[in-house]
Amino acid sequence: MVTIPLSLYIHFPWCLSKCPYCDFNSYALSDKKIIDEYIRRLLMDLAIEGEAKHGNELKSIYFGGGTPSLLSPNNIISILDQIRNYFSLASDVEITIEANPGTITLEACQMFKIAGINRFSIGIQSFDDEKLKSIHRAHSAQQAIMAVEAVKLSGFSNFNLDLMYGLPGQNAASAAFDLQIALDFKPPHLSWYQLTLEPNSFLRTNPLGLPQEEELWDIQQTGQDLLSKNGIAQYEVSAYCASPNYKCQHNMNYWQYGDYIGVGAGAHGKITLSNYLVKRYVKISDPYKYCQAESFIESDETVLNDKLPLEFMLNALRLYQPISYDLFQKRTGFTIDAIEKQLNYAKKLGLIELKNNAVIVTNHGKNFLNDLLEIFL
Ligand SMILES: C[S@@+](CC[C@H](N)C(=O)[O-])C[C@H]1O[C@@H](n2cnc3c(N)ncnc32)[C@H](O)[C@@H]1O
Ligand code: SF4
Known part of the structure; x- marks a missing residue:
């Protein structure tokens, strides 16, 4: 019997407004009335997944989006009750909610905590109003600061x-300014993403002085130095933590090829069946169709x-x-010889490098990760 760790992802597809660089399945919320119907459907989706008896207890639950912090604490309570x-939930289950600063109040944070959320992920992007404006964020730097304070004051230790870096007009000094303000909050976890632009995105067709390759390299080196001097360790391409206890368990499960159930519009799932066959599915991505269709599966x-x-x-x-090599075998059923070439x-x-029965990515490999990944495509 194969035992693969199991996580649950819940997608909430609406936001205050649609950011011009964003490629997620998210939409500006124009009619709040849809939320109640969406919650009703999420509860059905969860029941169907629950009845399929995927077996293991849940190691992590992740409310992602979109902007799930637009949900009320009562919405969260009914979803967690249904879960x-x-x-069954692991005793140390990690329950994260993604939040946009424009949607967070101290009271809401306290209520989310009572509802059972134990980890907040706040989409700050920058602490500089000019940069926030240049990427059309729906909040100010002051709101971002107040959001982090509200999360901390509510007693969230995680x-x-x-x-994001590579923002219009950014250089190493302004990227370091953002990181320093973040570091002053002593965050257990930081995600530092390079802005990526889809070919047809608004920002790409209306370039506003995006930093070029050399500048980006400078930003990366300056930022990584600053983080490491502050005791924040990089453990993934864009993820940093103050101690290994604060690695994002939900993302770790994806990266270590664990299983996950996805509920909500456009959510993906991966479940290992017997004999290491893997079933993958995607839920209907249009939120309105998700609310009406007979089956949730797209x-x-x-x-x-x-x-x-x-x-x-x-x-x-x-x-x-x-x-x-042991993890490779546990997740795939193959010995490492399968990828010897x-x-x-x-x-x-x-x-x-191949050392101590493990594959270790060298510094050169980290700098040329895309070349490395291509070998395994
Ligand atoms: C799904 S979003 C959820 C957070 C929330 N919706 C928000 O934006 O405040 C997760 C994170 O992905 C990052 N992100 C989104 N689009 C990106 C892009 N085009 N390039 C780089 N990072 C991006 C942002 O840092 C964002 O906070
Ligand atoms: S708030 Fe987040 S999910 Fe929503 S549009 Fe902006 S980046 Fe995308």
Whole structure:
């Protein structure tokens, strides 16, 4: 019997407004009335997933979006009650909610805590009003500061701040300014993403002085130095933590090729069946259709087990920690020989080392991660 850790993702697809760089399944909320119907459907979706008996207890629950902090504490309570009706929860289950500063009050944070949320992830992006305006964020730097204070005052010891770099007009000094303000809050976790732009996105077609390659390199080096001097360790391409206890358990499960259930519009799921066959599915992505359709599933497929070794590597190589041969075997059912050819090639290029029964990405490999991933595509 294969035992794979299990997580649950719940998608809330609405936001205060749609950011011009955002490629997530999210929409500006124009009619609040839809939320009650959406919650009703989420509870049904959860019941169907619960009845499918995926087996294991849940290690983590993640309310993502969109902006799930637009939900009321009562909405969260009814969703968590339904989850408890159908699933058992690990004693140290991590329950995260993503939040936009424009939606957070001290009272709401306190209520979310009482409802059972134990981790906040706040989408700050920048503490500079000019930068926030340039990417059309729906909040100010002051609101971002107040949001972090509200989360801390409510007693959340585990929280994440999302920042982006590579913003219009940014240089190493202004990126360091954002990081320093974040660091002053002593965050247990930081996500520091490089802004990526879809080919047709508003910002790409109306460039506002986006930093170019050399500047970006400078920003990255300055930022990484600052974080490491402050005792914040990088453990994934964009993820940093103050101690290993604060690694995001939910994302760790994705990167270590665990299983996950997805409920809500456009949510993805991955469940390992017997003999290491993997079932993947996507829920209906249009939120209005999600509220009406007979079945929640938009598409599904079963991945043959000979695809698993490469899929596993594409996830695990993002992590800044050794990938043990043992974990490879536990998640894929194959011994490491299944990817011998790719490993030897990556080693020859100096992208990885093979040591102590583990694959270790070298500094060169970290700097050229896309080249490394391509070997396993
Ligand atoms: C799904 S969003 C959820 C947070 C919330 N909706 C918000 O934006 O405040 C998660 C994070 O992804 C990052 N992100 C979104 N779009 C991005 C892009 N095009 N490039 C880089 N990072 C991005 C942002 O830091 C954002 O906070
Ligand atoms: S608030 Fe977050 S999810 Fe919503 S549009 Fe902006 S980046 Fe995307």
